[in-house]
């Protein structure tokens with residue numbers, strides 16, 4: 001397997017956590033987002049959307065979109081399961097993951113921030129206000145979803161799964177952008193629990209070979 005990613009990309013981070021949980025180590029091909037390598041003809045031939053991550057399976061299929069990659073991994077390597085067996089709970093876990101992957105993350109994406117800065121000419125304070133607004137709103141919604149559930153070690157039970165895989169990189173992004181989420185106690189507790197798991201700790205951006213300050 002080949003995986004195209006970037007240390008700071010949260011959708012790449014989701015995949016790295018899942019690789020660790022599933023015990024696979026795809027060949028890593030770094031794509032330097034900050035310098036625009038995702039827009040090169042070489043990468044566009046792999047993912048015409050010019051976004052990370054991308055995965056090439058051993059059968060030669062190219063997969064994009066982190067949630068699709070995570071579900072493919074779960075279907076091809078069923079243990080440990082990333083989704084619960086119960087259909088209603090599965091839908092709730094997917095819903096939680098989609099709050100992050102489909103609603104929060106796109107608003108903090110590099111190309112969106114570049115558009116705000118370079119084309120709309122927003123000053124840095126306005127970009128920071130944008131980030132604070134959408135990350136706080138979205139993560140408060142996640143905290144509200146968690147508050148409706150019994151208190152477990154991870155988001156949806158005592159084993160880590162898809163919801164935690166999406167939550168941890170999103171908390172890292174909040175830290176990176178200086179968005180204060182100290183009031184979100186369930187999220188912070190789950191984040192800390194996840195750091196105790198090797199697959200999560202090893203997937204941290206600082207641990208990646210392409211890490212840079």
Ligand SMILES: N[C@@H](CCC(=O)N[C@@H](CS)C(=O)NCC(=O)O)C(=O)O
Nearest residue numbers: 009010011051052053065066110111
């Ligand atoms: N929904 C996609 C999001 C992909 C995405 O936005 N990736 C970001 C990195 S986290 C990216 O490649 N950004 C490059 C850019 O904005 O130019 C997924 O979950 O895979």
